[in-house]
Amino acid sequence: MRALKSLGLLVLPVVLLFGCSSTPEQPAAVKAPEVTKPKPEAPATTKPDAGAGTGSATAIDTSKEKADASADKSTGPGNLKNTVYFDFDRFDIKPEFREAVLAHAAYLTKNPSATVKIEGHCDERGTREYNIALGDRRATAVRQLLKLQGVSDKQIATISFGEERPVALGHDEDSWWQNRRAVFAYR
Amino acid sequence: MTISFFFRTVAVCFTLMGWPVAHAALTIEITEGVADKLPIAVVPFATEGADALVGSDLSAVVIADLQRSGRFKALPLTDLVARPSDPSKVNFQDWRMLGQDNLLIGSVKAAPQGYEVRFFLFDVLKGQQIKAFSLPAQPTTLRATAHKISDMVYEALIGEPGAFSTRIAYVTVQHKAGASSVHTLWIADADGYGARDVLNSPTEIMSPAWSPDGTKLAYSRFEHDHFVLYVQEIATGTRGVVADALGHNGAPAWSPDGTKLALAMQHKRHPGDAGNFDIYILDLRSKALTRFTDHWAVETHPAWSPDGNSLVFTSDRSGRxxxxxxxxxGGKEERLTFEGVENDRASFSPNGKMLAMIHANSGEYRVAVLDLETSQLRVLTDSSLDESPSFAPNGSMIIYATTFKNAKILAKQRLSQEGRVLDPAWSPLLRTSQ
Incomplete structure (x- = not known):
């Protein structure tokens, strides 16, 4: 079923009583072809979907990304805890998770060919864009601690999902704490 | 400056009535504007030589538009004392008795090519005709015709352009059990009807922003390990990457002349690099990228002032x-907000005098407006987890997304099961009905 039942968009009439009419500026028309053509030097224009679509909807079907969407599976050291949790709006690694990170550091230094992706996540509070940055800081905090233990830069990639991929979908702390996390994903 | 508001709960729940998907994606709830709304009687338009409901369906759209603006109070249809469709049949005394200031009547007539829609707007107190028009229409454009009538009525009575013929862009996310989620970028009429998908993606779509001429959308899409910034032409669907730094490319904001995009970028030299988030300006013609902020903190959500002379943006250099x-x-970066724990995602009112933003205090995320002349901040909503406020192009309304309305528990239960709507963005005034 494609219908969505519970979307909350609100319209809020704003009444300005200081009287002046607020006619928006009508900017000059943009020269469309220059704006929308894929940037010639941009590497991403070679992606199969770039510039695609001639009708109303542009369908995207890249199986690689579908796989990424569920990339929580770890093929690394299965006995290690692979999730670090954070306090609200914080990115410092709490003492109780330090040991887990150090265990990963030990594994990575012993296995220099192993690589890990650190995924940073947030709860839904705050704006989506800001949470991309916050998720990045969480992943980076884990990366820093790994590096301090001697793990090579080349073994670590960081990635931020912001609030986009929650593991719990509720709207209270019961869900939020589970979503404020950094996840070790081995390849 | 005063902003008046209060809540009303007129929910337009298309979805529960089993509408086809083109109409189903959006539920718009309305909040209320002024206390002293203009009383207007809208007589269901007569139908001549066509399906009997065509006229009244059209005037119902006009009524909904006017009510949604928060500036009008339409007379309930059950209170109509007469149903004239021709000026010669109007008895002003009838409508004065009912306390109406204005009267709108009209008709839809079968014409050789579709319909002819006529309307007449009266000042009841003066007993004068204010406006009368005849508009050609097709069966498929009757809603657009209704919005045009609403625009003309609004402008005649309020003195500023109506924004009923505009559109909104927004993103929906559906989490599917045991499968990847579906992300869709939509464009719908400003009243939520006529939604059509402009992009479907297995990965996240974020921060759609209309070009000033209303022909293009800039947005970010998650690809492999980061967000990539696109510009897509709405009419053709043609799209191209405009920014793809390793790191993040998001929060696009068009310059008023449409030649540049301000954006939030994170430059990483390699996948493990700790790149910083700053505001950059991309010249869409030369592709030249200029760094606008240079600070160790996170900078994001730029918005271009309507005069084109400055940008506002979010920074957490103070801690939040x-x-x-x-x-x-160039010059000093001036902090504008001091109230509340957080303020984020500012956007300008069309006249440049106010900023709408998300304001966080006591754990609630609400829409607030900052008056740039007086520095007065007003919180406008009593919902929580509000997102993405966006001004109508005439400055009269703000659209935003929220998770919790008044019925907190109900909202919790519903939304954890189903989809979310995100990042609504109101179009500029559109030159033609596309």
């Missing part, structure tokens, strides 16, 4: 997100 302003010509 707050709004700052800096001239394009």
């Amino acid at each position: 997100p707050q709004i700052y302003r800096k001239a394009l010509a």
Whole structure:
């Protein structure tokens, strides 16, 4: 079923009583072809979907990304805890998770060919864009601690999902704490 | 400056009535504007030589538009004392008795090519005709015709352009059990009807922003390990990557002349690099990228002032997100917000005098408006987890997304099961009905 039942968009009439009419500026028309053509030097224009679509909807079907969407599976050291949790709006690694990170550091230094992706996540509070940055800081905090233990830069990639991929979908702390996390994903 | 508001709960729940998907994606709830709304009687338009409901369906759209603006109070249809469709049949005394200031009547007539829609707007107190028009229409454009009538009525009575013929862009996310989620970028009429998908993606779509001429959308899409910034032409669907730094490319904001995009970028030298988030300006013609902020903190959500002279943006250099302003010509970065724990995602009113933003205090995320002349901040909503406020192009309304309305528990239960709507963005005034 494609219908969505519970979307909350609100319209809020704003009444300005200081009287002046607020006619928006009508900017000059943009020269469309220059704006929308894929940037010639941009590497991403070679992606199969770039510039695609001639009708109303542009369908995207890249199986690689579908796989990424569920990339929580770890093929690394299965006995290690692979999730670090954070306090609200914080990115410092709490003492109780330090040991887990150090265990990963030990594994990575012993296995220099192993690589890990650190995924940073947030709860839904705050704006989506800001949470991309916050998720990045969480992943980076884990990366820093790994590096301090001697793990090579080349073994670590960081990635931020912001609030986009929650593991719990509720709207209270019961869900939020589970979503404020950094996840070790081995390849 | 005063902003008046209060809540009303007129929910337009298309979805529960089993509408086809083109109409189903959006539920718009309306909040209320002024206390002293203009009383207007709208007589269901007569139908001549066509399906009997065509006329009244059209005038119902006009009524809904006017009510949604928060500036009008339409007379309930059950209170109509007469149903004239021709000026010669109007008895002003009838409508004065009912306390109506204005009267709108009209008709839809079968014409050789579709319909002819006529309407007449009266000042009841003066007993004068204010406006009368005849508009050609097709069966498929009757809603657009109704919105045009609403625009003309609004402008005649309020003195500023209506924004009923505009559109909104927004993103929906559906989490599917045991499968990847579906992300869709939509464009719908400003009243939520006529939604059509402009992009479907297995990965996240974020921060759609209309070009000033209303022909293009800039947005970010998650690809492999980061967000990539696109510009897509709405009419053709043609799209192209405009920014793809390793790191992040998001929060696009068009310059008023449409030649540049301000954006939030994170530059990483390699996948493990700790790149910083700053505001950059991309010249869409030359592709030249200029760094606008240079600070160790996170900078994001730029918005271009309507005069084109400055940007506001979010920075957490004080510890939490707050709004700052800096001239394009350079100079000091001035902090604008001091109230509340967080302020983020500012956008300008069309006249440049106000900023709408998300304001966080006591754990609630609400829409607030900052008056740039007086620095007065007003919180406008009593919902929580509000997102993405966006002004109508005439400055009369703000659309935003929220998770919790008044019925907190109900909202919790519903939304954890189903989809979310995100990042609504109101179009500019559109030159033609596309």
